[in-house]
Amino acid sequence: MAINKRRMQPKPPRPRRQYQLFNWLNRFIPLDRVFGEKEPGKEERVPVKYFYYLGWLVMLLVVYERIGYMSEQYVRKSLKLRSEVEDLRAEYTSIKAEYMKSGKQSEVIEKMKASGLEENLMPPHKIIIKSSDKER
Numbered sequence: 001m002a003i004n005k006r007r008m009q010p011k012p013p014r015p016r017r018q019y020q021l022f023n024w025l026n027r028f029i030p031l032d033r034v035f036g037e038k039e040p041g042k043e044e045r046v047p048v049k050y051f052y053y054l055g056w057l058v059m060l061l062v063v064y065e066r067i068g069y070m071s072e073q074y075v076r077k078s079l080k081l082r083s084e085v086e087d088l089r090a091e092y093t094s095i096k097a098e099y100m101k102s103g104k105q106s107e108v109i110e111k112m113k114a115s116g117l118e119e120n121l122m123p124p125h126k127i128i129i130k131s132s133d134k135e136r
């Protein structure tokens with residue numbers, strides 16, 4: 001059997017992630033003096049280490065506030081639409097009442113007098129057909 005010359009070399013451990021942006025910020029605002037550990041070999045910058053978690057929380061808070069603002073806006077719109085619908089409903093009922101009133105006989109007579117038409121005061125005549133006339 002042939003010996004495998006290409007052995008799988010174990011991967012070296014990945015170096016710790018360097019926070020370039022936060023290291024640059026730390027030069028101008030040295031927060032490690034306040035939050036960092038003072039023991040040699042354990043100098044860990046807490047704000048830099050947890051900044052991504054803090055950024056995630058800030059983003060969630062912004063989204064939460066935006067959703068709250070949008071819901072308030074929705075409520076304001078719905079109240080405005082509700083009052084507008086009530087106004088339209090009142091207008092509809094008043095127009096409907098005027099229309100129903102204009103269809104009454106007394107109102108129609110008043111309108112027709114202006115054009116010269118008059119109401120017939122004689123009652124209608126009943127036409128009676130005899131059964132012998134029906135057969136023809």
